[in-house]
Amino acid sequence: MRNGIKYAILLFAIMVGFICHPVSGQDLTSIQQGTRKDTLVRIDNNDAVALSIIKGKFDGPVFTIVAGIHGFEYPPIMAVQELLKKVDPDKLHGTLLVLPMANEAAFYERSVFVNPTDDKNLNRAFPGNATGSITERIAHWISQKVIPISDVFLDIHGGDASEDLLPFVCYYHRADKPDQVAQAHRLTEAANFEYNVIYPYHLSPDDMSEYAFKEAVQQGKTALSIEAGKLGNVQPEMVAMITSGVLNMLNKMDMYPYENDKRVNQKWLREQVYIKCPATGIFYSDFRSGDKIKKGQVLGYITNVFGKKLDEVRAPSSGIVLYKIGTPPANKGETLFCIGK
Incomplete structure (x- = not known):
């Protein structure tokens, strides 16, 4: 019963977002267990954010996956496309909220770091501004409508056009949220990357978070990030690594069955x-x-x-x-x- 109530709250919260930013012809109340709904969330008159809601056949938590905060980071975007193909709602416990491309303008304009519409970096804009520029509005919508209904928030990044990057999984060590930190650690370990990074956390309650998954931490959520891919290219091995890492996390949470890869010798950088x-x-x-x-x-x-x-x-x-x-x-x-x- 509690899971049913939780999902009703989830739908209501998203619908409130859609009332503020209408979506033509979409009615999320029609989502049934074991189904998927793809829609566009209208942010303003010209811009929308793609959202897929995969409601599992079985009850469970809400796991949010975001890619494309930076539109030139291609392996995360392509990995999420693979996940959308692979996940079978009939095998899923809980709900996946998937933002496959949070910054479409940057993607289609091949813009490094910033949204070319307002020249702002979405990953420096959180928690956003409801009346600001498009980047600030996207950040505000994610902060107000997506993060609060998430049990786990995963933000996937890679090396942008100029960045040579070692693949790793990371989370913040927020000392006053030991349960969330412990879960983030378990999911980081489960992802099965060789390198894992633990960041310190020093924000006060009124500080601007700037980063998407840091905003989720600021709101007291379990949040983490995958970093994989580099130099503005699509490396198939990085796409596969991200895809497998996310499925490993979902398996760890008993949300989705997945046969774990051979375990690597993990290293933790603090x-x-x-x-x-x-x-x-x-x-x-x-x-x-x-x-x-x-x-x-x-x-x-x-x-x-x-x-x-x-x-x-x-x-x-x-x-x-x-x-x-x-x-x-x-x-x-x-x-x-x-x-x-």
């Missing part, structure tokens, strides 16, 4: 060091994501347009390269490397 670019120019580096580095090691250098060396980049600590700028352009102050320890 501290991150960010190396900022010392000058604007052309970046040279032979290092790649996944490389191990030592404190004081020269990781690369910056030249001006005439080839004159402006500065060297050295490792402030030992660790492994989680991600780095993988293309020549470099701007002063941006992150060149993220080192996991």
Whole structure:
């Protein structure tokens, strides 16, 4: 009975969102157990967000999957397409809320990081603004209508056009929410990635979260993120890794049957060091994501347009390269490397 009531609340909450942002010809009350509903949520007169609701044949929790917060991060988007093909509602316990492409304008315009309509980064806009620009409105809708009805919130990312990235799963360690942290840890472990990252959490209740899954943590939800893929390309092995990782999570929650892959030897990184670019120019580096580095090691250098060396980049600590700028352009102050320890 409690699950039935919960799903009724779920439908009501989404319908309230649709009343605010109408969707022509859609009536979510028609969703039956063991079925799927694809719809468009109208954010304003010109923009909508795609939403798939897969209501399982059996009762269970609400698991939200978001891809395409950054439209140039293709492996997450393609992996969610695979998941939409694979998941059979007749085998599902609970409900999947799937946003297969949260930032369509960025996807179709091949825009790096930002929505070209307002030049804003959706993953810096949370919790959003109901009367702001389109990016702020999308963030607000996710914050107000999607996250509150989610039991688990999974935000899937990858390396954007300029980022060479090591695949990993990550979550925030919010000390005052031990149950949610414990569940996030179990799901991270279940995903079966070799590398897992635990981020510190220092936000106060009134702080802006900026990131989608950090907003879910801010709201007290179990939330985590997958990072896989790099340099604005579709790597089939990354698509497969993400797809398998999500199915492993659903299996861990007893939501969906999935035969686990062979277990990998997992590594847990609990501290991150960010190396900022010392000058604007052309970046040279032979290092790649996944490389191990030592404190004081020269990781690369910056030249001006005439080839004159402006500065060297050295490792402030030992660790492994989680991600780095993988293309020549470099701007002063941006992150060149993220080192996991």
